[in-house]
Amino acid sequence: MNRGRVSRLTLALGLAAVVLSVAALVGLPAPLQALTAAAVLVLLPGQALARLLHVADRALGALLVPVLGFATLTVVSTAMFYLAVWSWQACVVAMSVITVLACLERARQEET
Amino acid sequence: MISVVEPASPTKGRIKSRDILCALAGAVALALAIWAASTVTVPIDSDLGLVAVLPYPFWAGVVLLNLAFVAALRGNAAGPASRPVMIWLIAVLVLMLFGTAIFVTDIPRGEVAFRHLGIADALASTQDINPDIDAYFNWPGFFALLATLLRASGIDPVSVALWAPVVDIGLWLAALGVLMRHLTTDPRRRWLVLWIFCLGNWQDQDYLSPQAFGLFLYLVVIALVIGPLGAKPPKFPGFRPAGLAVWWRGRSPAESRARHRLSALVVTLLLVVVISASHQLTPFMVLIAITALTLTGHVWPSRLPLIAAVVLALWLAYPASAYLDGHPPLADAGLQAATQANIVDRVSGSPGHLLVVQVRMLLTVILWALAIAGALWDWRKKRLDIRVVLLAVTPLLLFPTQSYGGEMLIRVSLFALPFIAMQASSVLLPARGGTRPSFLATGALALCCCLLAVMTVTGRFGNARFDVFTDNELTAVHAVQRLAPPGSAVISAAHPTPWRNEGYLDHRYRTIDDLCKAGLSVATCGPLVYDYARHNPAGGVILLTRSSEASLVVQGDISKQGFDEFEQWLRSQDSVQLVFSNPDARAYRLAPFGVAP
Structure with a gap:
């Protein structure tokens, strides 16, 4: 990663969140839909959020990817249920927005 | 450290x-x-x-x-x-x-996983949380997560x-x-x-289950509390107040970078919220563990137990209040x-x-x-x-x-x-x-x-x-869910029944051993179960499976002969009709009082 430039990983995460969320919403054949949903709902937001934390321990950093993904999705989906606005499509959109926002924040950190 | x-x-x-x-x-x-x-x-x-x-x-x-x-x-x-x-x-x-x-x-073991699938299905179907349904709807975090993952993935x-x-x-x-x-x-x-x-x-x-999810998050919280949020206490001087104050102030953070500690604290608080929303017991364990570690000088943010206690108390006071009204902890x-x-x-x-x-x-x-x-x-x-x-x-x-x-x-x-x-x-x-x-x-x-x-x-x-089910038992449960009218009571002999994964809110699910706390003898329990089913406005269906019978017999709640006598007695009653049977299960339909079978 070069100082002052946004890293490729940040760009890739943000773009993947947008593309895969569209693919998940449109619908894919059986195994692909499951993989895409897991990526959009858990792994990508988890990775994007974990990268904001600057965790020194690599093992802890890797563990935080699913942890943050599951935890954030739990908060988002539970809040949607309480507000009676839940749909899995809304959760997909919300999680991809969270991923993109986390990537934007990371990009801002990388630029400074 | x-x-x-x-x-x-x-x-x-x-x-x-x-x-x-x-x-x-x-x-x-x-x-x-x-x-x-x-x-x-x-x-x-x-x-x-x-x-x-x-x-x-x-x-x-x-x-x-x-x-x-x-x-x-x-x-x-x-x-x-x-x-x-x-x-x-x-x-x-x-x-x-x-x-x-x-x-x-290829059938999941035990009843509870089926029930948890049913709760997630009920949430996704109603798109709302009604805390008056049962305890699960007062701690819905895990089920909201499960509903979202299942619906989005199509698995x-x-x-x-x-x-x-x-x-x-x-x-x-x-x-x-x-x-x-x-x-x-x-x-x-x-x-x-x-x-x-x-x-x-x-x-x-x-x-x-929520407890499995809760234990995972609990271990992560402990990893964060012992790791980046940890503290190094000096040698313990004894319990004299002056010495304790010096000892407390002598702690130093195990992680020297404040930004890293802040990140870990944010993640820990997020996890405390998620645990509090997902399971009844785990947040208490989190609170006890981090309090014990903090009081012994091993956690740097000393207010963490207080914050966790406030989060837990708020969850109990608001989203879980419906359940706690009738069930003091x-x-x-x-x-x-x-x-x-x-x-x-x-x-x-x-x-x-x-x-x-x-x-x-x-x-x-x-x-x-x-x-x-x-x-x-x-x-x-x-x-x-x-x-x-x-x-x-x-x-x-x-x-x-x-x-x-x-x-x-x-x-x-x-x-x-x-x-x-x-x-x-x-x-x-x-x-x-x-x-x-x-x-x-x-x-x-x-x-x-x-x-x-x-x-x-x-x-x-x-x-x-009794917790490994057969295909016949699963077929019987599907048949009962199809045959039981909406709102009817569905009564199984005992809890190991692979039911409620569909139509969680469609019926009143009970078990004979829950209805008959005083004992399962025909004389006392039979009329109780019979009346419960027939007093229900939509009637009831009694499901007797191999696994539920085995559960009661193996755990000493009833003998094999006693169970057979119960079923014979049930068959002999008015308005009881065998509606499904296979080698591992029988289902009896009981018409409501005042309605011909």
Whole structure:
């Protein structure tokens, strides 16, 4: 990663969140839909959020990817249920927005 | 204390023949276990459960795997076998111990996973949370997560429930692996703790459930609290107030970078919120554990317990208030009540079932005895880690607070298990500092591991007679869900029934043993169940399955003859009609009073 430039990983995460969320919403054949949903709902937001934390321990950093993904999705989906606005499509959109926002924040950190 | 030390790995880059042999032994052990388990036919006709019907190649696989692990752990003078080999052996152990039932049948074991699928389905269907339905809707976090994942992925929910134990144990081990990096620098000890954690895990709480999710997050919280949020206390000066104040101020953060500590704190608070929203018991365990660590000076943000307590109190006061109105948390508190519900009431049933219960208790006692011996050993060597002792002992505080449906002791032993395993490893692997264990110590360890593995399979799958379902039983449940009119009462004989995964809100689900607390005799229980079904405006359906009958008989609630008499009596009553039958189940429709059958 070069100082002052946004890293490729940040760009890739943000773009993947947008593309895969569209693919998940449109619908894919059986195994692909499951993989895409897991990526959009858990792994990508988890990775994007974990990268904001600057965790020194690599093992802890890797563990935080699913942890943050599951935890954030739990908060988002539970809040949607309480507000009676839940749909899995809304959760997909919300999680991809969270991923993109986390990537934007990371990009801002990388630029400074 | 906090620093994560990567042990030197002189084998890096070179493949040792010993490593290859150990990995191959693991593969052979797995193949033996899968083949042996796949030859078992359901239903399981033994009160001892799966242990009585698994053929000897399964046990040969168990022994081979433990020998391979111990050989890999012993390694050479430089350390244990390479990381991929150790991970592979642990993965095989997880598949063998926690996936055995998957190779026997493709129906998830136990009733509760089916029920949890039904709650997620009900949430997704209503798109709303009604806390008046039952307790689950007061702690809906895990079910909201599950509903979203199932609907978005399109995966068959029953397959998710089938594989959940393997996935959950994998997540627990991942969290425990990271936690161990902050508690010991000895790689052999780290691997051994993970192994013992698996071998001692008879509690069977790793099915698709909020508590399994909660334990995973609990271990991550502890990893964060001991790791980046940890503190180094100075030498304890005694209990004089002046000395205590100096001691408290003398603490220093284990993580020197404030930004890293802040990140860890944010994640910890997020997890406390998620745990509080997902499970009744786990947030109390989180609160107790971080309070104990904070009070002993091992946590840097000293207000963390207060914040966790506020989050927990707010959840109980608002989203969970509907449930707590009629169920005060300390209603059945007390050591005597807890002992009665958790121990006395559980030691009953057929001789085979009693043996299984005794094996479970003995396994727990052995591990705790090893942990106590390990703690004494460490104390003598002046290397006792008080954090491990606290985390092993504090779950006991939960025991007298509630009977938790007779499951509190199981939950207590599970919360303590990672740290009991850690402390037990001190005596199982007494040599430290990278010293290679002797042949004698290695042999004793291998023997101990094999013994624990046999006991865990016995304890864990000891209810297989009634918690492993047949296709006929599943067909019967589907038929009942189709035949029962909306709003009708669906009554099963006992709880091991694979029901409620669909139409969770469509019927009033009850069991005969829940309706007849005073006893299951025909004279008292028969009319009670009959009247309950017929007084329901939509009538009822009584489902009698092989597994529910076996559950009542094996646990000593009723005799086989008594159960047959009950069914004969039911058949002879007015307005009772047999509407479904197959070799493993019968369903009787009871028309409501005033309506012709």
